[in-house]
Every structure is written in C-alpha cells, then in structure tokens.
Amino acid sequence: MKETGKIWMNGNLVPFKDAKVHVLTHALHYSTSIFEGIRCYDTPNGSAIFRLPEHVDRFFKSAKLYSMKMQFSKKAISEGIIKTVKAGGLKESYIRPLAYYGYGTMGLTPTQNKVDVSIACWEWKMGESKAGKFSGAKCKISSWIKIDSRFQPMQAKAASNYANAALARMEALENGYDEAIMLNSRGKVAEGSAENIFVVKDDIIQTPPLSAGGLEGITRDSVIQIIEENGGFVVERDLERDDLYAADEIFMTGTAAEVKSVTQIDKAKIGNGKMGEITKAIQKSFTDAIMGKDERFLPWLTFI
Ligand SMILES: Cc1ncc(COP(=O)(O)O)c(C=O)c1O
Numbered sequence: 001m002k003e004t005g006k007i008w009m010n011g012n013l014v015p016f017k018d019a020k021v022h023v024l025t026h027a028l029h030y031s032t033s034i035f036e037g038i039r040c041y042d043t044p045n046g047s048a049i050f051r052l053p054e055h056v057d058r059f060f061k062s063a064k065l066y067s068m069k070m071q072f073s074k075k076a077i078s079e080g081i082i083k084t085v086k087a088g089g090l091k092e093s094y095i096r097p098l099a100y101y102g103y104g105t106m107g108l109t110p111t112q113n114k115v116d117v118s119i120a121c122w123e124w125k126m127g128e129s130k131a132g133k134f135s136g137a138k139c140k141i142s143s144w145i146k147i148d149s150r151f152q153p154m155q156a157k158a159a160s161n162y163a164n165a166a167l168a169r170m171e172a173l174e175n176g177y178d179e180a181i182m183l184n185s186r187g188k189v190a191e192g193s194a195e196n197i198f199v200v201k202d203d204i205i206q207t208p209p210l211s212a213g214g215l216e217g218i219t220r221d222s223v224i225q226i227i228e229e230n231g232g233f234v235v236e237r238d239l240e241r242d243d244l245y246a247a248d249e250i251f252m253t254g255t256a257a258e259v260k261s262v263t264q265i266d267k268a269k270i271g272n273g274k275m276g277e278i279t280k281a282i283q284k285s286f287t288d289a290i291m292g293k294d295e296r297f298l299p300w301l302t303f304i
C-alpha cells in the first residue's frame with residue numbers, strides 16, 4: 001500500500017504511518033466494527049465524491065444496528081471525509097470510514113468501550129478493479145452459504161459479515177475463478193462476495209430482493225435509478241442457480257467493482273461468453289454518471 005496523505009482519527013488528521021491501534025482493541029478480537037467504502041472520482045470538473053450522503057447514512061445505519069454510540073454527527077463525518085480526501089492530495093481515491101469498539105476493557109461485551117472512528121483514503125483509479133471490468137469475470141458458486149439476518153444484521157456493513165464473504169472469495173480464487181457468487185440458506189442467489197448481482201434474460205433485467213441477503217448496495221440503487229430514468233425497469237425476484245446458468249447476461253455492481261460483467265459461472269458460459277450489450281450500455285451510463293457527464297445525476301456528486 002502506498003502511504004500517502006493523512007488518516008482522520010477521532011477528529012484529528014495524523015500521518016498515514018502513525019494511524020495505529022492497540023493490539024487489545026475490542027474490534028480486532030470480536031469483529032465489532034462497521035465501515036464504508038466510498039469513491040472519489042477525477043471528473044472533468046474536478047474531484048468528486050460519489051453519493052457521499054448515502055454512504056454516510058449507511059455508515060450510521062450500520063452503527064445503529066450494532067448499538068454503537070457514535071461520538072460524531074453525520075455532518076462531522078462528512079466533513080472529515082472531505083478533509084481526509086483533500087489532505088491526501090489524490091484526484092481519485094477509495095475512502096474507508098471505520099467505526100470500531102476500541103481499547104479499554106477486554107471481554108465479549110463491547111459497550112463499555114469507546115467507539116473510535118477513523119477515515120482513510122488511498123489511490124484507486126476508475127476501472128482498477130480488474131477482473132470482469134472489460135473482459136468478463138469467471139465466477140464460482142460458493143460452497144459457503146451466505147449468512148442472513150437471522151444470524152446478524154445483514155443490512156449493516158459490518159466487519160463480521162466479511163469473514164463469510166472472504167471465505168467465499170478465497171475459495172473462488174483458489175479454484176481459478178475471479179469472484180464468488182453466494183447462495184442463501186434457501187438456495188436462492190444472494191450476491192457476490194462484495195457486489196450485488198443482476199441477471200438479464202430475454203431483455204428483462206432482474207436482481208434478487210434484499211430479503212435474499214445481499215447488502216443494500218449504493219451502486220445497485222444507482223444502476224436501478226439509471227435504468228428507470230432511461231425508461232427501463234428492473235424486476236426484483238428470487239433467483240435460482242438455474243437463472244444464473246441460463247442467463248443471457250450477468251453483471252455485478254459495487255463501489256469497488258463499479259459495473260462489471262460476468263461471462264462464466266462454474267463451467268457454464270454466460271450468453272456468448274462475452275460482455276453483453278445491455279451490460280455494456282449500463283456500464284457506460286454509470287461511467288457517465290460518476291464522471292458528471294449526465295446532468296440528471298449531478299446531485300450524486302460532491303465536488304471537493
Ligand atoms: C457484501 C457486499 N454487497 C454489495 C456491495 C455493493 O455495495 P455498494 O454498491 O454500496 O458498494 C458491497 C460493497 O460495499 C458489499 O461488500
């Protein structure tokens with residue numbers, strides 16, 4: 001990792017290399033942290049953070065679901081994000097706000113400990129999440145089952161959700177694939193390890209409902225809004241494994257992934273094995289939106 005700029009820790013900007021925590025930090029032991037992943041893009045009109053208020057809202061929703069008492073307001077966190085991005089001096093970056101039960105008492109109950117907050121950012125260029133962006137990702141249906149809200153709140157972007165996702169991602173990579181697709185305990189399609197999923201069949205764009213266990217992705221919402229603004233629609237319905245193998249096109253959405261195409265699932269080729277026309281069009285519309293080239297979506301950008 002290239003160490004550039006500063007990291008915001010509980011309201012203070014500290015040098016990147018000094019942003020450290022104690023080894024007895026509660027979250028390190030018990031996964032008691034929540035976080036966000038946000039992008040800042042180098043648009044023709046300057047650097048802009050994509051859907052900042054929505055990410056800050058989700059950050060606070062995640063904290064609420066874990067009864068975390070935030071010592072900062074949404075306004076303070078938004079300002080902290082902008083300050084950190086400016087201090088980094090990068091035109092394009094990935095931004096990672098994190099709230100975690102810190103150092104204090106050890107033991108399972110986290111609530112005696114203070115909730116610490118940090119905001120880091122590092123260089124990440126558009127389209128840098130390579131697998132599938134241009135060539136199409138090869139995905140493996142994971143043998144790990146997506147955990148669901150009976151086990152822990154899945155609408156929280158919580159670190160504890162990601163052990164399950166990381167196992168799926170590792171399994172996929174170890175078997176020669178680029179990414180995992182996770183089914184839920186009912187055998188329905190949930191999402192990728194860190195992306196939402198869309199399936200196109202006979203020109204109908206479909207995506208699993210949030211009740212299937214996927215995160216309420218901000219890119220998912222952006223893509224749905226773009227499709228609707230362009231006169232189309234997205235059907236939310238439970239998808240079977242068969243729907244994946246039989247699809248004409250599949251694409252995934254996420255802050256890191258943006259809009260990436262899936263051209264193979266397990267040993268099955270999707271469509272003709274190349275990125276489909278609908279995926280290509282959505283990828284382009286999304287890129288126009290994040291680059292500020294589509295006036296309709298300019299309110300999604302916070303110029304810094
Ligand atoms: C599990 C999971 N699903 C979906 C997404 C996509 O969400 P978003 O588009 O808000 O980045 C992410 C990424 O944050 C994720 O980690």
